[in-house]
Amino acid sequence: MIRAIHHFPHGFLWGTATSSHQVEGNNTNNDWWVWEQEADRVAQGHQSGEACDWWGGRWREDFDRAMEGGQNAHRLSIEWSRVEPNPAIWDDSALDHYRQMIKGALDRGLIPMVTLHHFTIPQWVSDRGGWYDPQIVHYFERYTRKVVATLHDLVGLWVTINEPNVYYVAGYLEGVWPPGKKDLRLIPQVIRHLVMAHAAAYHAIHEIRPDSLVGLAHNYRGFHPANPRNPLDRWIANFKAHAFNDVFPRAVTDGRIRFPTWRGRVPQAAGTQDFFGLNYYTVETSAFKLRQLTDRWDYTDFPEGADLSPSGFIANEPEGMWEALRWAHEYKLPIYVTENGIEDAEDQIRPRYLAQHLREVWRAANFNWKVCGYFHWSLVDNFEWERGWTQRFGLWGLDIRTQERTKRSSAEMYEEICKSNGLSSEIVAMYAPEVLHSMFPPRGSPELVASYA
Numbered sequence: 001m002i003r004a005i006h007h008f009p010h011g012f013l014w015g016t017a018t019s020s021h022q023v024e025g026n027n028t029n030n031d032w033w034v035w036e037q038e039a040d041r042v043a044q045g046h047q048s049g050e051a052c053d054w055w056g057g058r059w060r061e062d063f064d065r066a067m068e069g070g071q072n073a074h075r076l077s078i079e080w081s082r083v084e085p086n087p088a089i090w091d092d093s094a095l096d097h098y099r100q101m102i103k104g105a106l107d108r109g110l111i112p113m114v115t116l117h118h119f120t121i122p123q124w125v126s127d128r129g130g131w132y133d134p135q136i137v138h139y140f141e142r143y144t145r146k147v148v149a150t151l152h153d154l155v156g157l158w159v160t161i162n163e164p165n166v167y168y169v170a171g172y173l174e175g176v177w178p179p180g181k182k183d184l185r186l187i188p189q190v191i192r193h194l195v196m197a198h199a200a201a202y203h204a205i206h207e208i209r210p211d212s213l214v215g216l217a218h219n220y221r222g223f224h225p226a227n228p229r230n231p232l233d234r235w236i237a238n239f240k241a242h243a244f245n246d247v248f249p250r251a252v253t254d255g256r257i258r259f260p261t262w263r264g265r266v267p268q269a270a271g272t273q274d275f276f277g278l279n280y281y282t283v284e285t286s287a288f289k290l291r292q293l294t295d296r297w298d299y300t301d302f303p304e305g306a307d308l309s310p311s312g313f314i315a316n317e318p319e320g321m322w323e324a325l326r327w328a329h330e331y332k333l334p335i336y337v338t339e340n341g342i343e344d345a346e347d348q349i350r351p352r353y354l355a356q357h358l359r360e361v362w363r364a365a366n367f368n369w370k371v372c373g374y375f376h377w378s379l380v381d382n383f384e385w386e387r388g389w390t391q392r393f394g395l396w397g398l399d400i401r402t403q404e405r406t407k408r409s410s411a412e413m414y415e416e417i418c419k420s421n422g423l424s425s426e427i428v429a430m431y432a433p434e435v436l437h438s439m440f441p442p443r444g445s446p447e448l449v450a451s452y453a
């Protein structure tokens with residue numbers, strides 16, 4: 001047995017990430033709930049329903065699991081539609097519920113990272129035009145002020161908006177999420193409002209609690225040209241990388257929106273990130289196809305021979321994690337990996353996915369890039385948007401009928417990693433033996449020699 005360990009920096013945050021609509025259950029007052037009632041919106045007609053019953057109190061047992069699993073942080077989100085069920089009418093009992101949850105996290109030694117917007121909006125905001133309506137910037141700031149005024153003594157780490165890029169693509173380009181638009185003409189406004197709302201929230205949070213750390217969770221997707229020698233493939237890969245990955249982080253750095261086909265300025269957004277939140281799942285290959293431009297954006301292909309998740313949604317491409325971290329590092333901010341994971345009910349791929357991706361996080365930390373934490377998506381299986389319950393991302397499995405949780409072997413693996421603040425060859429040998437040799441080559445092996453070359 002090779003004895004080696006990848007140590008993570010002192011004080012590294014180890015956690016999992018969740019979002020309100022996906023785990024709470026009975027979020028009847030938001031746009032997603034309404035969407036789920038319509039035919040053909042969600043795979044197999046699935047609905048969020050009771051979800052993981054966190055609103056019913058099961059967050060307690062799941063936070064126990066996180067604590068017992070050696071985690072020291074948790075990323076969760078606040079459900080706007082619960083806090084503000086009608087315009088400027090606040091539900092204090094909902095706010096109190098979140099206080100109890102966050103206190104519960106702290107009591108268990110879990111540092112809370114709190115997201116203010118994770119894809120859902122109250123139905124009344126949606127009725128007024130959602131992210132297309134300029135008023136949303138004001139609404140979002142008002143909601144942010146209320147939440148932060150209530151929780152600022154407990155929370156110092158905030159994510160304003162989760163994956164604004166995924167949001168505009170799914171909601172306004174592909175139309176697979178509410179509001180179900182497929183209209184390029186709406187997109188400049190939507191992007192602008194997302195940037196403005198983030199900026200307003202950033203300034204509001206700092207006003208209330210100046211030492212807060214505030215960021216966004218950016219989804220990075222690697223776009224590799226299918227044929228690197230084909231200039232059109234290179235062009236489309238670049239175009240997508242720019243429109244999808246770069247627009248938001250650049251806008252909140254210098255206040256300029258540079259979409260491939262238009263430009264905008266939001267000066268108040270310049271310098272509005274204290275850390276860089278990075279969500280990474282996969283890379284795809286892009287080939288130039290006319291169909292793609294005129295018809296659909298979501299055309300994806302994965303690198304040949306890729307190690308795919310059961311539904312073919314994610315390719316296990318750990319190099320992409322390195323690429324994502326390098327990209328994030330360019331913004332010269334502390335980085336938190338705010339999401340990373342794979343759907344895998346049988347837990348066949350997850351252990352190696354976890355080991356291989358964490359190795360890249362460790363590499364980045366050892367280049368002295370300021371990587372401060374990792375939040376695995378997710379703690380327990382939860383409602384996966386238009387894919388419903390067909391995809392299982394949890395370290396723990398969930399039986400939605402009985403609410404029973406089952407511990408997957410990845411949960412045990414993650415526990416050993418968190419508790420030792422490191423990834424050892426023994427852990428890999430135990431849980432993902434198939435990648436032991438490539439990750440920890442034995443003495444004298446060609447892989448080891450090559451890694452020194």
Ligand code: FCB
Nearest residue numbers: 019162163166377384393
């Ligand atoms: C991310 C979302 C998260 C979850 C994972 C699988 O894009 O932020 O809510 O659905 O994908």
